[in-house]
Amino acid sequence: MSVNIAAVDLGASSGRVIWASYDPVNDNITMQEMHRFTNGMVHSNGHDCWEPERLFSNILLGLEKIDAAGIALDAVGIDSWGVDFVLLDAAGQMLGDAVAYRDARTDGVPERVWQQLSRDEIYRRSGIQFLKFNSLYQIRALLDEKPAWLDKVTRLLLIPDYLHYRLTGQFSCEFTNASTSQLVNARSRDWDPELIALIGEGGKWLQPIAAPGTRLGHWISPSGRQVSVILPATHDTGSAIVATPLSGRGAAYISSGTWSLVGVERKAPLTDAAALAANLTNEGGVEGTWRLLKNVMGLWLVQGLQALWPQLGFAELVAQAEQAEPFAYLIHPNDERFLNPACMRSAIQHFCQETGQGTPQNPGELVRCVLDSLALCYDQVLRELESVTGEPITRLHIVGGGSQNRLLNQLCADICQCTVLTGPVEASALGNIGWQLKGLGLLQDLADVRRLIRHNTRIDTLHPHEVPQLDHYRTRFAALCAHTHSDTLIEEVV
Numbered sequence: 001m002s003v004n005i006a007a008v009d010l011g012a013s014s015g016r017v018i019w020a021s022y023d024p025v026n027d028n029i030t031m032q033e034m035h036r037f038t039n040g041m042v043h044s045n046g047h048d049c050w051e052p053e054r055l056f057s058n059i060l061l062g063l064e065k066i067d068a069a070g071i072a073l074d075a076v077g078i079d080s081w082g083v084d085f086v087l088l089d090a091a092g093q094m095l096g097d098a099v100a101y102r103d104a105r106t107d108g109v110p111e112r113v114w115q116q117l118s119r120d121e122i123y124r125r126s127g128i129q130f131l132k133f134n135s136l137y138q139i140r141a142l143l144d145e146k147p148a149w150l151d152k153v154t155r156l157l158l159i160p161d162y163l164h165y166r167l168t169g170q171f172s173c174e175f176t177n178a179s180t181s182q183l184v185n186a187r188s189r190d191w192d193p194e195l196i197a198l199i200g201e202g203g204k205w206l207q208p209i210a211a212p213g214t215r216l217g218h219w220i221s222p223s224g225r226q227v228s229v230i231l232p233a234t235h236d237t238g239s240a241i242v243a244t245p246l247s248g249r250g251a252a253y254i255s256s257g258t259w260s261l262v263g264v265e266r267k268a269p270l271t272d273a274a275a276l277a278a279n280l281t282n283e284g285g286v287e288g289t290w291r292l293l294k295n296v297m298g299l300w301l302v303q304g305l306q307a308l309w310p311q312l313g314f315a316e317l318v319a320q321a322e323q324a325e326p327f328a329y330l331i332h333p334n335d336e337r338f339l340n341p342a343c344m345r346s347a348i349q350h351f352c353q354e355t356g357q358g359t360p361q362n363p364g365e366l367v368r369c370v371l372d373s374l375a376l377c378y379d380q381v382l383r384e385l386e387s388v389t390g391e392p393i394t395r396l397h398i399v400g401g402g403s404q405n406r407l408l409n410q411l412c413a414d415i416c417q418c419t420v421l422t423g424p425v426e427a428s429a430l431g432n433i434g435w436q437l438k439g440l441g442l443l444q445d446l447a448d449v450r451r452l453i454r455h456n457t458r459i460d461t462l463h464p465h466e467v468p469q470l471d472h473y474r475t476r477f478a479a480l481c482a483h484t485h486s487d488t489l490i491e492e493v494v
Contacts, residue, residue: 002023003022003075003437003440003442004019004020004021004022004071004072004073005019005073005074005076005077005433005436005437006018006019006020006034006062006063006076006077006227007020007076007077007079007433007436008059008062008076008077008079008163008432009079009080009239009428009429009432010039010055010078010079010081010159010160010163010236011039011080011081011257011258012039012258012300013038013258013303014036014038014039015036015037015039015055015058016033016036016062016429017058017059017062018031018033018429019031019032019034019066020032020429020433022437022442024442027455027456028456029430029433029456031426034065034066035058035061035065041100041102044097045096045097047097047099047100047103047105048099048100048102048103048340049099049100049103050084050099050159052086052094052098052159053094055159055163056166063076063221063227064221064222067221067222067223068222072225073227074227074228074440075227075228075229075230075436076219076227076228076230076436077164077229077230077231077234077435077436078160078232078234078432079233079234079235079236079428079432080159080160080234080236081159081235081259082158082177082180082181082235082236082237082283083101083138083158083181084098084099084100084101084158084159085098085135085156085157085158085159085162086098086156086157086158086159086162087155087156087205088154088155088156088157089149089152089153089154090154095149095152095153096147096149099138102339103133104340105141105145106132106133106138106141107132109132109137109140109144110132110137113136113140116198117194117197117198121194122182122195123275123276125185125192125194125195125271126182126183126186126195126282127269127270127271127281127282127290128180128181128182128281129280129281129294129295130279131295134181134182135181135183136181136195136198137182139202140198140199140202143200154204155205155207156202156205156206157171157172157173157207158173158174158177158234160174160177160234160235161173161174161177161207161234164216164229164234167217167219167229168216168217168218168219168229169217170216170217172207172210172214172216173206173208173210174209174211174212174214174232174233174234174235175211175212176212176233176234176235176238176283176284176286177233177234177235179282179283179284180235180283183195183206184209184284186269186271186282186290187269189209189284190209191203210231211231212232212234212238212435212439213230213232213286213435213438214230215228215230215439216229216231217229228439230435230436230440231439232431232432232433232435232436232439233285233286233431233432233435235283236255237261237283237291237428238283238284238285238286238431239428239430239431239435240255240399240400240428240431241253241265241285241399241427242285242430242432242434242435242446242449243399243424243428243430243449243450243453244427244431244450245397245450245453245454245459246397246450247450250391250393250394251264251393251394251395251396251397252264252385252393253265253396253397253399254378254397254398254399254412255400255427255428256298256299256398256399256400256402256405256408257298257299258298258303259295259298260296260297260374260378261291261293261296262293262296262378263280263293263294263381263385264291264385264389264391264393265285265289265290265291265292266289266290266292267290268290269282269292270389274387274388275292278384278387279294280292280293280294280385281293281295286446287446293381294381294384296333296334296374296381297333297338297339297374298333298374298402299401299402301333301338301344301348301374302314302317302367302370302371304338304341304344304347305317305345305366305367308344317363317364318367318371318405318407320362320363320364320367321364321368321371322368324362324364324367324368326368326372327372327473327476328360328365328368328369329352329357329360329368329369329372330369330372330373330473330476330477330480331351331352331369331370331373331480332377332480332481332483332484333373334484335484337350345366348360348366348370349366352369355480371405371407371408372411374408374411375408375411375414375415375416376415376473376474377477378412378415379415379474380474380477380481382396382416382418393418394418394419395419395421396412396413396418396419396420397420397422398412398420398422398423399422399423399424399427400427403422403425404422404425409422410465413462413464413465414464414465414466414467414470415467415470415473416464417464417470418464419461419462419463420461420462420463421459421460421461421462422460422461422462423459424453424457424459426457430453431453434449435449437452
C-alpha cells in the first residue's frame with residue numbers, strides 16, 4: 001500500500017504544496033504539485049514584512065485540494081527560509097508584523113551586539129556566519145524599537161514552526177532552522193546561555209529545540225482524517241541537502257535558488273580562526289551532520305532583472321546572456337546594494353561604473369554579468385572551504401531550481417574546474433518528504449533517504465572546459481571583492 005505525504009516548500013518568491021506517493025514495495029516515489037502560490041514582501045508599519053496568515057491560508061488550500069482528490073494523507077511537513085520569526089501573545093495570537101530579513105531594521109545592530117560579546121566568542125559558540133539579519137540581530141533590533149505591544153510577547157516561533165503551530169496547536173522549534181539564528185551552541189546543539197543573554201527578555205520567548213523527524217501532532221483534514229505533522233529539516237537548505245546524493249570525500253554542493261548556499265557536509269562544526277576569517281557558517285543538519293557553507297546572493301540578482309523585462313522569460317534572458325561577451329563585466333554578488341535595491345539594473349550598472357568597467361546595457365549583458373560573477377564567487381567559496389578543511393573538492397552537486405540553468409552550471413564546472421552533477425531540481429521538497437518517511441519509520445537513516453531519492457531522480461553530469469585567462473578572471477574578481485566594503489555578509493575581519 002502506498003504512503004501519501006504532503007510537503008510544503010516555501011521560498012521567498014513562491015510556495016508549493018506537493019503530494020508524494022511512496023510505494024515501499026517497488027521503492028518508488030511519485031510527486032505532483034497540488035497548489036502553487038506567490039510569496040513576497042509587503043510594506044507595513046515602516047518595514048518590509050511577510051504575510052504568515054496568507055501563507056497559512058494557501059497551505060490549507062493545498063492540503064484541502066489533496067483531501068478533496070480522495071487522497072488519504074499520512075503526514076505533512078513544512079520547510080522554509082531561515083532567521084525570520086513570528087511573535088505570539090499568551091493566547092497564541094500574532095503580535096506585530098513578521099518583519100523580513102531584507103528589511104533595514106538591523107542596520108548597525110551587529111556592531112552594538114559585538115560591544116557586549118566579541119565576534120570571536122559569538123562565532124566560537126554558534127559557528128554561524130555574520131549576517132546582519134540573523135535572528136540574534138533581528139531580536140535586538142525589535143527590543144531597541146520597543147513597540148507598544150512588546151510586553152505582551154510570550155513566544156517566538158520561526159516561520160515554519162509558526163505554520164506547524166497553526167496546523168496542530170503545538171509549539172516547537174526545529175533544530176536545523178534554529179541553528180541559523182546565531183543563538184544555538186554548535187557543540188551542545190541547544191540554546192547557548194551566553195548568546196541568549198544578548199537578547200535579554202527575548203530569551204524567555206524561545207521554545208525547546210526539537211529534532212527533525214519529531215511527530216509534532218495532527219492536522220484534521222476536511223474529510224476527518226487525522227494526518228501526522230512531522231518536522232522535516234524545516235530550513236529549506238537543510239531539506240535540500242538531505243536530498244543531495246553526497247558520498248565520499250571531495251564532494252561539495254550548491255543549493256541554488258534565490259540564495260546560493262555553497263558548502264560541504266561535515267560530522268562536526270568547524271569554528272576555528274580560519275573558518276571565522278572566511279566567514280563560513282555551520283548550519284545544523286539531520287542525523288548529527290553540519291553544513292559548513294557560505295550564503296551567496298544567488299538568483300535573486302537575475303530575478304531582480306527579470307522584473308524589469310516581464311515580456312522575457314527566464315530561458316530567454318539566459319539565452320541572451322549566452323550570446324553576450326563573457327567576463328566583460330563583473331560584480332561582487334554579496335555587496336549590500338544588491339540585497340534589496342529599488343532597481344537591480346541600476347545597482348549593477350553603478351557597481352560596474354564605480355569599478356571602472358563601463359556600463360552593461362542590454363538584458364544579455366546584465367544577466368551574463370550576474371552569471372559570470374556568481375560562478376567566480378562560488379569558486380572563491382570552494383577555495384576557502386578547501387583551505388579551512390584541508391580537503392580538496394573534486395565534485396560539485398548543484399541542486400534546487402537553479403540547477404536547471406545549464407549556462408550557470410557549465411560556468412561553474414569551467415571556473416571551479418571540477419565535475420558538476422545537477423539535480424534533483426526539487427531537492428527541498430524531496431528532502432522534506434524523505435525525512436517525513438524516516439519519521440514514519442519507513443526509512444532507516446540519511447543514507448537510506450538519499451538512496452531512495454537518487455533512485456527516483458535524474459542526475460546530469462557536466463565536465464569542465466579549459467578557460468583561457470582563468471587566473472586573470474579570478475584575480476580580477478578578488479580585487480572587486482576587496483573594493484567592496486559595504487558587504488551585507490559583514491565579511492571584514494576584525
